[in-house]
Amino acid sequence: MSEMTTEILEQNLNKIVLVRLKGGKSLRGKLKGFDQHLNLVLEETEDTTAVENQLKLGLIIVRGDNVVLISPPPR
Amino acid sequence: MSEMTTEILEQNLNKIVLVRLKGGKSLRGKLKGFDQHLNLVLEETEDTTAVENQLKLGLIIVRGDNVVLISPPPR
Amino acid sequence: MSEMTTEILEQNLNKIVLVRLKGGKSLRGKLKGFDQHLNLVLEETEDTTAVENQLKLGLIIVRGDNVVLISPPPR
Amino acid sequence: MSEMTTEILEQNLNKIVLVRLKGGKSLRGKLKGFDQHLNLVLEETEDTTAVENQLKLGLIIVRGDNVVLISPPPR
Amino acid sequence: MSEMTTEILEQNLNKIVLVRLKGGKSLRGKLKGFDQHLNLVLEETEDTTAVENQLKLGLIIVRGDNVVLISPPPR
Amino acid sequence: MSEMTTEILEQNLNKIVLVRLKGGKSLRGKLKGFDQHLNLVLEETEDTTAVENQLKLGLIIVRGDNVVLISPPPR
Amino acid sequence: MSEMTTEILEQNLNKIVLVRLKGGKSLRGKLKGFDQHLNLVLEETEDTTAVENQLKLGLIIVRGDNVVLISPPPR
Numbered sequence: 269m270s271e272m273t274t275e276i277l278e279q280n281l282n283k284i285v286l287v288r289l290k291g292g293k294s295l296r297g298k299l300k301g302f303d304q305h306l307n308l309v310l311e312e313t314e315d316t317t318a319v320e321n322q323l324k325l326g327l328i329i330v331r332g333d334n335v336v337l338i339s340p341p342p343r
Numbered sequence: 344m345s346e347m348t349t350e351i352l353e354q355n356l357n358k359i360v361l362v363r364l365k366g367g368k369s370l371r372g373k374l375k376g377f378d379q380h381l382n383l384v385l386e387e388t389e390d391t392t393a394v395e396n397q398l399k400l401g402l403i404i405v406r407g408d409n410v411v412l413i414s415p416p417p418r
Numbered sequence: 419m420s421e422m423t424t425e426i427l428e429q430n431l432n433k434i435v436l437v438r439l440k441g442g443k444s445l446r447g448k449l450k451g452f453d454q455h456l457n458l459v460l461e462e463t464e465d466t467t468a469v470e471n472q473l474k475l476g477l478i479i480v481r482g483d484n485v486v487l488i489s490p491p492p493r
Numbered sequence: 494m495s496e497m498t499t500e501i502l503e504q505n506l507n508k509i510v511l512v513r514l515k516g517g518k519s520l521r522g523k524l525k526g527f528d529q530h531l532n533l534v535l536e537e538t539e540d541t542t543a544v545e546n547q548l549k550l551g552l553i554i555v556r557g558d559n560v561v562l563i564s565p566p567p568r
Numbered sequence: 569m570s571e572m573t574t575e576i577l578e579q580n581l582n583k584i585v586l587v588r589l590k591g592g593k594s595l596r597g598k599l600k601g602f603d604q605h606l607n608l609v610l611e612e613t614e615d616t617t618a619v620e621n622q623l624k625l626g627l628i629i630v631r632g633d634n635v636v637l638i639s640p641p642p643r
Numbered sequence: 644m645s646e647m648t649t650e651i652l653e654q655n656l657n658k659i660v661l662v663r664l665k666g667g668k669s670l671r672g673k674l675k676g677f678d679q680h681l682n683l684v685l686e687e688t689e690d691t692t693a694v695e696n697q698l699k700l701g702l703i704i705v706r707g708d709n710v711v712l713i714s715p716p717p718r
Numbered sequence: 719m720s721e722m723t724t725e726i727l728e729q730n731l732n733k734i735v736l737v738r739l740k741g742g743k744s745l746r747g748k749l750k751g752f753d754q755h756l757n758l759v760l761e762e763t764e765d766t767t768a769v770e771n772q773l774k775l776g777l778i779i780v781r782g783d784n785v786v787l788i789s790p791p792p793r
Contacts, residue, residue: 272601272609301347329413338629376422404488451497459497479563526647554713572751572759638779676722704788
């Protein structure tokens with residue numbers, strides 16, 4: 269993981285991030301932790317895959333190999 | 344695996360967690376054990392994939408590479 | 419593999435276990451051996467994927483990377 | 494690979510085994526060799542995927558990562 | 569990663585690149601960082617998969633194992 | 644890779660082999676080289692996937708992780 | 719990667735090669751660089767997947783794990 273990736277993720281700790289997973293699932297939650305495999309800990313997570321039916325997932329651990337991209341909020 | 348992931352999983356030992364697997368399967372069971380690959384031991388597990396037909400699986404070992412996310416219960 | 423996984427599998431040697439594989443196949447057989455990759459040796463195995471057409475497979479070696487979950491019998 | 498797996502494969506050298514591959518293909522052939530990745534050498538192999546159209550493949554090398562399960566003949 | 573790949577990516581830092589991902593998604597964004605796994609940091613990213621509906625993603629981290637190809641702008 | 648695999652491949656250098664790839668593609672070509680990952684070099688290769696439309700590919704390098712099985716010609 | 723593979727790729731530097739990717743995409747471009755994972759740098763690349771709609775991609779980096787086969791031009 270590049271230093272820049274670590275830096276971006278650290279700057280976004282406790283902020284809302286959008287995460288897209290393989291298979292098309294989208295999550296939105298507060299970034300609480302991460303490691304070099306992009307395993308993530310998210311809080312107050314919502315499954316935003318279906319626009320009209322956003323499931324509340326709360327605190328979750330995401331296994332990094334499912335992650336396609338992580339998008340921090342606009343600054 | 345980040346320290347935070349380990350900490351969350353340890354705090355939730357013997358508690359009910361929701362596990363989503365690749366391929367769309369959902370499980371709900373009592374977390375009895377885990378390792379750094381997210382191999383899991385769950386007890387009193389139910390396959391909650393189909394809302395109307397929840398299969399009881401009892402004690403299971405989940406191979407970690409199938410795990411998409413793990414969701415502890417709300418505190 | 420966590421110690422607990424090893425312990426559960428050892429306790430269930432020579433007992434009937436249910437194994438679910440990637441792709442949806444289900445197997446039921448007597449657990450004769452395993453290793454840390456969850457490569458399995460099963461005896462008197464039946465392919466229980468199709469409820470009405472359970473194929474007898476006898477002794478089999480399962481390559482661990484196909485395993486989704488292993489379920490020992492209720493105690 | 495567990496010692497038991499090695500032992501079973503060694504006992505079945507020069508015997509007919511059934512091999513199921515990812516993607517659904519089934520092979521039946523005489524086991525001539527194997528390694529710890531379950532790369533296999535089979536002789537007089539038939540592709541038995543389609544019941545009515547069994548293709549003769551003769552001597553083949555199977556790359557182990559395609560293997561789901563190996564089933565020796567009943568004793 | 570070959571030296572040439574590193575060189576090309578370094579030459580294109582702060583320039584717009586096109587990235588194609590497994591599963592068919594296309595992204596266009598300003599390359600801000602990368603590492604040897606092709607993990608990427610892109611800025612002002614747009615999801616250009618659907619010609620008529622280009623989503624703005626802003627700053628993103630792409631997990632390298634999803635990348636099929638990276639195309640710098642014509643010089 | 645077992646010694647037997649190496650031996651078979653060496654014996655079939657400069658001979659026509661049939662190669663089946665993940666995804667269903669079939670190739671037929673003269674084996675010119677290989678390594679322990681089953682990366683292959685084939686010459687005078689034909690894509691024999693479609694019976695009626697066999698494409699000539701000539702000299703090719705096959706990335707080993709795509710290989711399902713390799714079948715030397717009958718002796 | 720076998721020495722032969724390296725040799726073939728080196729001989730074809732600055733020549734047009736055909737590259738087939740997992741998922742069915744075909745590329746044609748001038749080979750500018752490669753490494754042992756078959757990460758490739760291609761120049762003047764065209765996406766030749768669809769016969770009637772060949773997209774110009776120009777300079778690209780291909781992540782090696784997507785490569786199925788590489789075909790140098792006939793000599």
